[in-house]
Amino acid sequence: MDLRRLSHVVALADTLHFARAAEQVHLSQPAFSRSIQAVENDLGVRLFERDVGDIRPTPAGEFVLERARRLLFEARCMQRDVDLYLDNQLGDTAFGVGPFPAATLMPRVLSELRRLHPQVALRVEESNWVLLLERLRAEDIEFFVADVRDLPDDAALDIRPLPAQVARFFVRAGHPLAGASCTIKDAWAYGVAAVKAPRAVTAALTRALKLPAGQEAVLALECDDFAVIRAVTLSTDMVLGATEAAVEAQVASGELVPLEVEGLPTLHAGMGIVSLRNRTPSPMAMKAMRCIERVAGEIRGERQASPQSAG
Template sequence: MDLRRLSHVVALADTLHFALAAEAAHLSQPAFSRSIQAIESELGIRLFDRGGGEVRATPAGEFVIERARKLLFEARCLQREVDLYRDSQLGDTAFGVGPLLSASLMPRALVELRQRYPKIALRMEGGNSIQLLQRLRAENIEFFAADVRDMPNDASLDIQLIGGQLGHLYARAGHPLVGHACTLRAAWNYGIAAPKLLTPTNEELAALLDLPAGQVPELALECDDYSVLKTVVLATDTLLAATDAALESELASGALVRLQVKNWTSVPSIAGIVRLHGRTQSPMAREVIACIARVASEINESPIDGLTAS
C-alpha cells in the first residue's frame, strides 16, 4: 500500500476540501484527485462522498482513515529511529513548556543544558497546555512540560509526573493588602493576573468566591508570559497568581510580597512531561527531559508520590 497516497487520504479527511488538501500535499488539484481515485480503486471501496460541493468520509473511509493515521505515524517513527541509529548523535531538539514552568524551572534548566551542550541547538516553545498538546500531536515538538491537570485521559499520550508547586497571590511592595491577612474576595476585587486557569483551579475559585452555578471566575489579566504579568503587577494594584519559584528574584529583592489569604490554600500544580506514546525520543530530548525532571525535584513543593494526572 502506497504511504504517499494514504497521506493524501488523511489530508483530505483533515480539510474536507480537495483544493486545500492538494495544496497541503504540494500537488495540483487534478493530480491529487487522481491519487484519491487510485487508492479507492486499489482498495475497492469509496472513501469519500462528493456531492453538493461537500466532501465527507464514508463509513468505510473513516475505517481506513483511522488506520492510515497509525500507519503514517509508525512510518515517521521508523524513519526517525533509523536516522538516530545511523547518526549516533545527540541532535537538536524542539520542545514546549507551559507558563509556570517557563518562569520557575526553565531558566535554571536551560543554563545547565547550555553549559553541558554548547554546540546543540534547542528550540523551546511557550504556550498553555492546550496549545502545546496541539503542537505535540502535529509533531512540531518532541514533548512538552506543563501542568497536566487538564490533559485528556488518552492512550496516545505518555505522561511522566515531575511534582508540583503551591500557588499563592502576590502584590507589589506597598500594596494596600500587604502586611495583614485578607480574604480571597478582598484580593479578587483588586484583579488577578495569571496564565489561563485550568479546570480544577476554576472550580475551586468559583466555590470559594460563591459564584452562581456555571459561572467561571474572570481574570483581570490573562497572559501566558510571566514577564509581562510581573511588569503589570509591579506598576499597579493588580495581584499576581504564581509560585515562589517563579518569582525568586522579585521576592528576594522585596519588590513582590506574598499575601496572607485567610482560609485559602491553593491546590498544587501537577507538572508533567507529555510525549506521544510509541514515538522514540532523540538522545538530546532525553537529556532535556532528564534535566527538567532533575531541576523540578529541587524546586518542588509537592512530591510526585500520590499525584495523578487527569
C-alpha cells in the same frame, strides 16, 4: 499498501478540496485525483463523496482514515529512529513549556543544556497546554512541560509527573493589602492576575469566594506570558496568583510581598512532562527531559528548605 498514496488520502481529508490537497502534496490535480482513485480501487471502497462543491469522507473513508493516520505516524517514527541510529548523534530538538515551568525551570534547564551541548540547536515554544498538545500531536514538538491536571484521558499520551510547586497570592511592595492579613474577597476585589487556571483551581476559588450557583471565579487578567502579568502586578494594585518559585527573585528583592489570605485554598501547580507514548524521543529530548526532572526536584528541595517557604 502505498504509504505515499495514503498520505494523499489524509491530505484530502484535511483540506476537503482536491486542488488544495494536490498543491499540498506537490502534485497536479489530475495526478492527485488518479492517486485517490487508485487507493479506492485497491481497497474496493469509495472513500470520499464528491458532490458539487462538497468533498467529505464516506463512513468507509472515516474507517480507513483512522488507520491511515496511524500507519503514516508509525512510518515517520521508524524513519526518524533509523536516521538517529545511523547518525549516532544527539540531534536537535524542539519542545514546549507552559508559563510556570518557563519561569521556574527553563532558566536552569536551558543554561545547563547549552553548557553541556553547545552544538545542539534547541527550539522552545511557550504556550498553554491546549496549544502545546496540538503541537505535540502534529509532531512539531517532541514533548512539553505544563500543568497536566486538565489534560484529556488519552492512552496515546505519556505523562511523567513533576514535583508540585506551591502557589499563593502576591502584591507589590506598598500595596494597600501588604503587611496585613486579609480575606480572599478583599484580595479578589483588587483583581487577580494569573495564567490560565486549571478547572480544579477555578472550582476551589469559586467555593472559597462563596459565589452564587452558576457563577465561577473569573480572573481579572489571564495571560499565558507570565512575565507580562508579573510586570502588571509590579506597576498596579492587582494581585498576582503565582508559584513561590516563579517570583522568588522579586520576593527576595522586596518588589513583591506574599499575602496572608484568610480562606484561600491550598494552591499548587501540578506540572508534568507530556510526550507521545508510541514515539521514540531523540537522544537530546531524553537528555532534556531528565534535566527537567532533576531541576524540578532541586527546586522543590530548595523551597522546602527555605525559611520563607516554611513560614
